[in-house]
Amino acid sequence: MKNKSVIATVLAAGLCSAAAMQSAMAGESKTKPIPGIPSNSLELFGGKQVVHEWAVALFYYIMLDRRINWMFREFGNPERQIFLNTQLETMVLGGPNEYQGASMAAAHADLNINMEQFNAVVEAAYNACERVNIHYWTCNQLIAALAPFTDDIVTR
Amino acid sequence: MTSNEQGAATAALVRTGLRGAAILAAGLLFSSNAAAGFYNDGKVLLTGGVVTIDGAGGGGITPWATISGYGTRDGINGGLHYTYAYLPNYSLNSYGGTVGFYDRVELSYTRSTLPTGSTFDTVGLVADILPGVVGDTGIQPFNTTIEMDVFGAKVRLFGDAVYTSDSLIPQVAIGGFYKDNKNKELLHTLQAAKAKDWEAYVAITKVYFPISTLVSITGRYTAANQTGLTGFGYKDRTAGGDGGSDKKKELRLEVSIATLVAKNTAFGAEYAQHGDFLDGVGVNLNGLGTAGILSAVADLDLDSLGLVSTKNLEKALTQHEDDWYDLFFAYAPNKRISFVVAYAMLGNITLTPDQHGFYLSTHLTF
Structure with missing residues (x-):
C-alpha cells in the first residue's frame, strides 16, 4: 500500500513536471491586436470545437489552392497542422495556451514563404469562416489576433 | 522579272517572314516569361482599394497609402478604371489606368471629362448679348466641357495597412499629381490663376480588424479649385487686375472611413476639404468683372422689360466652392473587377449650388 502511494506521488510529480515543461515549451503566446479583441472572442467563435472545425475547413481550402498546397504537401502533415492550429487559434482567441508547436518564426524559418502565399492562407481562413458559418466580423477577430505573426x- | 528572279524574291520574302515570325514568337515567349516573373495578384481581396477620380489608388475622392492593384511586394499589377458621377449640372467621366510596382510605387494616368450642362448658359448668354464682349470665353452655346489630364505617382514609405494589427504604426505613402486642364479660356473666364499645376499629398492608412474598419487620413498640398477642374488659385483678370492673385498652395485634410462588412464588401464615408480661392469670385468676360457686367446689362435696359433680374444675375455670376463628402459602397466579386456606388455631396460647384448625386465607378484589375 505504501509502495502504491509512493508510485502515485512520483507519477503525479512527473505529470506535473511534464505539464510545466509543456507550458514552458509552448512556442507562442497570445498576441495583442489594437484595439483589443473582445474577451469573449472564443465564445463568439463557438468555442474550441468550432475552432477545430474551422481548422479542418482551413486545410480543406489550403489543400485545394495550387499556390500553396504543394508546400503543405511537401513540408506539413495536415492532420498535425489541424491539431496545432486548433490549439494556436484557441489560444489567440482568448482560450488556454495549450499550443504544443514551435514558434511561428521557428516553424516557418526554412520555408521561404512570400506574401502571396501568406495571403493565400488568409483567403483560405476567410473561406473557412464562411464554411463553418462564422460571422465575418468575428472572423476578423481571429485575423486580427493572427496578423502579428505575419513577419x-x-x-521572402 | 524572270521566273528565277521571282523565285528568289519569294524565297527572300519567306525568309523575312520566317525571321519576323521567329522574332515575334521570341518576343511573345519573352514577354510571357517576363509577365510570369513580374506579374503578381497576391493581395487579399479589396486590400488594394479602389480608384479615386484623380486616378490614385484609394477611395472615391481621397487617395490612400495603399498601392493600387493586387500586386504584392513580389510583383507588378495594374488596372483600368472608369468613374461616372451624375450631378444636377455636371456629369463627370473619369477614366484611365494605374500600375502598382512591388507594392511600393504606383503610377497612374486619368483623363477627366466634365460636361457642364447648363452651368455656364447664363454667362454665355450675357457674353453673347453684351456689346463689346469679344473673344473666346471658353463657353459653348450648349454644354461647355472641361477636360483635364491627371498624371499621378505614389510611393509607399513604410508600414503595412493590413497586417500590423499589434502596432499603431500605419501605412504611410507620399504622392503627387500633375494636372493639365485643357479649357484655358474657361479658366480665364472663371479667373483661375493657372490651368496646369502639381499637388502633393501624404496618406496614412490602417485597417483595424478588431472593429473591421479602415481609416485613412490624407493631407493634400494644393491650390486646386474643384480638384483642378476649374483651375488652380485665383487671379483677377478683370480690367486693371486690382483684385490681385492668390495661387499659394495650402494643406487640406481628407478622410476616409470604411466599414468592412464582408471579405468583398465595404461601405463608408469620405470627406475632402476644398479651398476658397474662387469662393465669392465673379466671372471675367474679356476684362469685364461682375460689377461691369451688371452695369452693362443695366444699360441695356432689359430689367424694365422684365427679362432680366440683375439681382439674380449677380448670384448667377458668382462662384462658390464647398468641401466634398460622399457615402460609398464598394463591392469586389473577384480580383478582376470591383464596383463602387456612392452618393456624392459636393455642394456648390462654380456657379451652381446643391451638386449632389450618384457616383458609379468600376476598376478592372489584371
Missing part, C-alpha cells in the same frame, strides 16, 4: 511567417 515571423513571411521571410
Whole structure:
C-alpha cells in the first residue's frame, strides 16, 4: 500500500513536471491586436470545437489552392497542422495556451514563404469562416489576433 | 522579272517572314516569361482599394497609402478604371489606368471629362448679348466641357495597412499629381490663376480588424479649385487686375472611413476639404468683372422689360466652392473587377449650388 502511494506521488510529480515543461515549451503566446479583441472572442467563435472545425475547413481550402498546397504537401502533415492550429487559434482567441508547436518564426524559418502565399492562407481562413458559418466580423477577430505573426511567417 | 528572279524574291520574302515570325514568337515567349516573373495578384481581396477620380489608388475622392492593384511586394499589377458621377449640372467621366510596382510605387494616368450642362448658359448668354464682349470665353452655346489630364505617382514609405494589427504604426505613402486642364479660356473666364499645376499629398492608412474598419487620413498640398477642374488659385483678370492673385498652395485634410462588412464588401464615408480661392469670385468676360457686367446689362435696359433680374444675375455670376463628402459602397466579386456606388455631396460647384448625386465607378484589375 505504501509502495502504491509512493508510485502515485512520483507519477503525479512527473505529470506535473511534464505539464510545466509543456507550458514552458509552448512556442507562442497570445498576441495583442489594437484595439483589443473582445474577451469573449472564443465564445463568439463557438468555442474550441468550432475552432477545430474551422481548422479542418482551413486545410480543406489550403489543400485545394495550387499556390500553396504543394508546400503543405511537401513540408506539413495536415492532420498535425489541424491539431496545432486548433490549439494556436484557441489560444489567440482568448482560450488556454495549450499550443504544443514551435514558434511561428521557428516553424516557418526554412520555408521561404512570400506574401502571396501568406495571403493565400488568409483567403483560405476567410473561406473557412464562411464554411463553418462564422460571422465575418468575428472572423476578423481571429485575423486580427493572427496578423502579428505575419513577419515571423513571411521571410521572402 | 524572270521566273528565277521571282523565285528568289519569294524565297527572300519567306525568309523575312520566317525571321519576323521567329522574332515575334521570341518576343511573345519573352514577354510571357517576363509577365510570369513580374506579374503578381497576391493581395487579399479589396486590400488594394479602389480608384479615386484623380486616378490614385484609394477611395472615391481621397487617395490612400495603399498601392493600387493586387500586386504584392513580389510583383507588378495594374488596372483600368472608369468613374461616372451624375450631378444636377455636371456629369463627370473619369477614366484611365494605374500600375502598382512591388507594392511600393504606383503610377497612374486619368483623363477627366466634365460636361457642364447648363452651368455656364447664363454667362454665355450675357457674353453673347453684351456689346463689346469679344473673344473666346471658353463657353459653348450648349454644354461647355472641361477636360483635364491627371498624371499621378505614389510611393509607399513604410508600414503595412493590413497586417500590423499589434502596432499603431500605419501605412504611410507620399504622392503627387500633375494636372493639365485643357479649357484655358474657361479658366480665364472663371479667373483661375493657372490651368496646369502639381499637388502633393501624404496618406496614412490602417485597417483595424478588431472593429473591421479602415481609416485613412490624407493631407493634400494644393491650390486646386474643384480638384483642378476649374483651375488652380485665383487671379483677377478683370480690367486693371486690382483684385490681385492668390495661387499659394495650402494643406487640406481628407478622410476616409470604411466599414468592412464582408471579405468583398465595404461601405463608408469620405470627406475632402476644398479651398476658397474662387469662393465669392465673379466671372471675367474679356476684362469685364461682375460689377461691369451688371452695369452693362443695366444699360441695356432689359430689367424694365422684365427679362432680366440683375439681382439674380449677380448670384448667377458668382462662384462658390464647398468641401466634398460622399457615402460609398464598394463591392469586389473577384480580383478582376470591383464596383463602387456612392452618393456624392459636393455642394456648390462654380456657379451652381446643391451638386449632389450618384457616383458609379468600376476598376478592372489584371
